[in-house]
Amino acid sequence: EIVLTQSPDFQSVTPKEKVTITCRASQSIGSSLHWYQQKPDQSPKLLIKYASQSISGVPSRFSGSGSGTDFTLTINSLEAEDAAAYYCHQSSSLPRTFGQGTKLEIK
Amino acid sequence: EVQLVESGGGLVQPGGSLRLSCAASGFTFSDHYMDWVRQAPGKGLEWVGRTRNKANSYTTEYAASVKGRFTISRDDSKNSLYLQMNSLKTEDTAVYYCARLSYGYCDYWGQGTLVTVSS
Numbered sequence: 001e002i003v004l005t006q007s008p009d010f011q012s013v014t015p016k017e018k019v020t021i022t023c024r025a026s027q028s029i030g031s032s033l034h035w036y037q038q039k040p041d042q043s044p045k046l047l048i049k050y051a052s053q054s055i056s057g058v059p060s061r062f063s064g065s066g067s068g069t070d071f072t073l074t075i076n077s078l079e080a081e082d083a084a085a086y087y088c089h090q091s092s093s094l095p096r097t098f099g100q101g102t103k104l105e106i107k
Numbered sequence: 108e109v110q111l112v113e114s115g116g117g118l119v120q121p122g123g124s125l126r127l128s129c130a131a132s133g134f135t136f137s138d139h140y141m142d143w144v145r146q147a148p149g150k151g152l153e154w155v156g157r158t159r160n161k162a163n164s165y166t167t168e169y170a171a172s173v174k175g176r177f178t179i180s181r182d183d184s185k186n187s188l189y190l191q192m193n194s195l196k197t198e199d200t201a202v203y204y205c206a207r208l209s210y211g212y213c214d215y216w217g218q219g220t221l222v223t224v225s226s
Binding site: 032034036038042043044045046049050085087089091094095096097098099100101 | 142144151152153154157168170171204210211212213214216217218219
């Protein structure tokens with residue numbers, strides 16, 4: 001099973017800051033890494049597919065990078081509505097696995 | 108518009124059974140693989156299992172934590188996905204989401220249904 005480890009677990013940030021969340025895989029997964037945003041009491045929403053590919057309707061301040069075992073989600077110029085938990089997810093092999101999540105709090 | 112609507116959650120005693128449903132609309136259900144993902148209260152996301160489409164013989168995969176207890180099925184004529192859960196344990200308490208797969212990733216999720224396993 002591929003283990004995904006995110007950092008940090010929690011971050012308190014101010015609006016307009018730049019935020020970086022990392023996800024490390026226990027073995028190489030190529031670009032088979034996707035990012036989701038989950039706001040309180042909502043279902044997860046796809047933000048980035050295949051490490052760096054944008055999703056229609058997702059604000060351009062969200063971007064992804066990386067390949068192999070190290071991946072990054074970047075949020076440029078954070079907005080108050082970005083308060084949420086963020087999860088990475090691998091589709092390289094079964095069982096599918098998720099990172100433990102990163103909770104973003106807006107100050 | 109793609110819609111996934113789960114139902115069937117509720118309170119069940121340990122050792123009991125429950126069947127969840129997921130009604131799909133707004134896309135060609137029969138073309139897609141479908142996943143179940145769960146989230147225990149205050150915790151992260153956990154993949155439960157998958158059903159492939161008819162072209163791939165409706166084969167299924169399960170997480171080790173539910174294998175032998177849970178069964179995923181689908182009825183393409185009803186645009187519906189199911190999760191039969193038997194021998195339920197307290198640690199199965201979670202919100203259960205169905206999700207559509209496109210090219211390997213879950214692109215749409217339902218709103219979830221809460222399953223509580225407690226005596």
